[in-house]
Amino acid sequence: MNHATRKAAPAAAPATAAAGKPRLTTSAMIASIAAEGQRTKPAPFGHALVALARENPAVLGMTADLGKYTDLHIFSQAFPERFHQMGMAEQLLFGAASGLAAEGFMPFATTYAVFASRRAYDFIHQTIAEENRNVKIVCALPGLTSGYGPSHQAAEDLALFRAMPNMVVIDPCDAHEIEQAVPVMAQHDGPVYMRLLRGQVPLVLDEYGYTFELGKAKMLRDGPDALIVSSGIMTMRALEAADLLRQDKVEVAVLHVPTIKPLDEATIVEAARKSGRPVIVAENHTVIGGLGEAVAGALLRAGVAPAGFHQIGLPDAFLDAGALPTLHDRYGISAAAVAEQVKGWTGR
Structure with missing residues (x-):
């Protein structure tokens, strides 16, 4: 993998609409998923x-040559003596973080999700998770939030870290x-893996009076036609899709599950027990091994059979490169694509 791609990316080629008019596009590397005019908060x-x-x-703050690209440069400016730049060496990053945790420190170690979940997985597994070290792993470009293609698209990170004993797994919305x-x-007290949205990050959940609790799912809106x-x-996209669906008189509930492990099975099962509505799991991750299969397992163990079970997620494939809006439409995770799929499953 070319480490030079960490720092710079060419802009996506200008797209042209069928009528010959230029169509807006974005850099392939853009990590912000905010829509035009959406409220955001920096870093x-x-x-x-x-x-x-x-x-x-x-x-402590630690990174592997990606401080600027994981928003850790803000920490380095405030606490230079507590910031550790480990260079292009993810295995060293996590090995050192484990050692510092063993001495009583609390390292927050950042990199891209692909580098933590692929290149350094064994080091995290053996030196952090097995030893139950108090290391917080915070990783940018989760799922399809980069247009770089398979080298930088962490479509399977939740499945990998969810399978790791002792590891808490968080996928925040905004x-x-x-x-x-x-x-x-x-x-x-223990290791945590959190997906990171960096740069200008959308603000969504503050409008719902939301408070994050580890291991807790929260119902953001209710509706009789689908859950x-x-x-x-994808919680942001689900809420946007719910607004679109309301225009067609389809009312959907949105249950936000930020903690993938430990999973709030009780809340999920209770919401899924309501008769007459299908359960649809939406995640910015491959449909293999992530939230969808975790929810399916919880429902199966509880003996709950909803009126249909469906997954919206990334395919079991290496994804294309390109501008994010195009890719989100292509893989069915844009708000419009989510709304269209839900309409089909509700028979509207």
């Missing part, structure tokens, strides 16, 4: 970590949730 993780470090002297999740992660169980940016 919520970086600012939340600085706030935490002011209260807790054990907090800036509001990331800010709340950081101090909660610190309160948990969407979602995590990460």
Whole structure:
């Protein structure tokens, strides 16, 4: 893998509509998934970590040549003596983080999700998870939030970390949730993996009076026609799709599940027991081994058979490269694509 791609990316080629008019496009590397005009907040993780470090002297910031691209540069400016730049060496990053945790520190180690879940998986498994070390792993470009293609698209990270003993797994929706999740992660004694949205991150959940709780799912809106169980940016898309569906007189419930492990099976099962509506799991992850299969297993164990079970997620394939709006439409995870699929499953 070419490490030079960490720092710069060419803009996607200008697209042309069929009528010959230019169509707006974005850089293939863009990590922000905010729509035009959407409320955003800059670098919520970086600012939340600085706030935490002011209260807790054990907090350290560590990265593997990606401080600027995981918003950890904000921490490095505030606490240069507690910031560790490990270079292009993810295995060293996590090995060192484990050692520092063994000495009583609380490292927040950042990189891209692909590098943690593929290149350094064994180091995390053996030196952090097996030893139950208090390391917080925070990784950018989760799922399909980069247009770079398979080298940088972490479509299977939740499946990998969900299978790791002792590991807590979090997939936050927006800036509001990331800010709340950081101090909660610190309160948990043990390893945590959190997907990171960085840069200008959308604000969504503050409109719902939402408070993040580790291991808890929250119903954001209710509706009799379908239940969407979602995590990460797909909760944002599910809420947008719900607004579109309401125009067609389709009312859907949206249950946000930010903690993939431990899974709030009780809340999911209770919501799925309502008769007459299909259960649809939406995730920015391959349909193999992520939230969808976790929810399916929970329903099966509880003996719950909803009026249909469906998954909206990324295919079991290496994904294309390109501009994010195009890719989200192509793989069915844009708001419009979610709404269209739900309409089909509700028979409307």
